[in-house]
Amino acid sequence: MxxxxxxxxxxxxxxxxxxxxxxxxxxxxxxxxxxxxxxxxxxxxxxxxxxxxxxxxVAKDELDALHDELYVLACAVNDAEKDLHAVGAQPRAAELRSIVDWLLEAARPLRDRELQRP
Ligand SMILES: [Zn+2]
Structure with missing residues (x-):
């Protein structure tokens, strides 16, 4: 919708x-x-x-690259959800930092991407 x-x-x-x-x-x-x-x-x-x-x-290669980056981000979100569950209700700062770093690493290519110029 x-x-x-x-x-x-x-x-x-x-x-x-x-x-x-x-x-x-x-x-x-x-x-x-x-x-x-x-x-x-x-x-x-x-x-x-x-x-x-x-x-x-849209160029097929460009769309494939976007889908690849989205897949990496989706996997990182799954990992982060599992890790957050595993650390329990009182996570240490270092554990949270590790989870956030992993998510950011997966998200940066999407933030930094540029559409290909013809
Ligand atoms: Zn623009």
Missing amino acids: TKPESEERARCKQCRRVLPPQTTGRPRQFCSQACRQWHWVHQQRAGDLQLAENELI
Whole structure:
């Protein structure tokens, strides 16, 4: 189920990164000037290919890489849940630190990823 537009966080129209909250001025549509320019290029190309606004062509390798990173994160979440259960109600700081480090290591590639440029 999709959320109503007003509940969704604003995202870059090109790379779909969440944009920082904004209280004044015209709402930002892009995270960077590069994304603004790529969006224009892609709009021209989408017109040529008769793509609808919500359709996107993604390289198979890029989608595979994203799924691989999501799989790694999902495994790390499973590990963290098991580890949290194993340490019990009074975990030591070092145990929690180890669990958080493992999760962060799995999540960083997703945070740092960039969509491939054509
Ligand atoms: Zn962007």
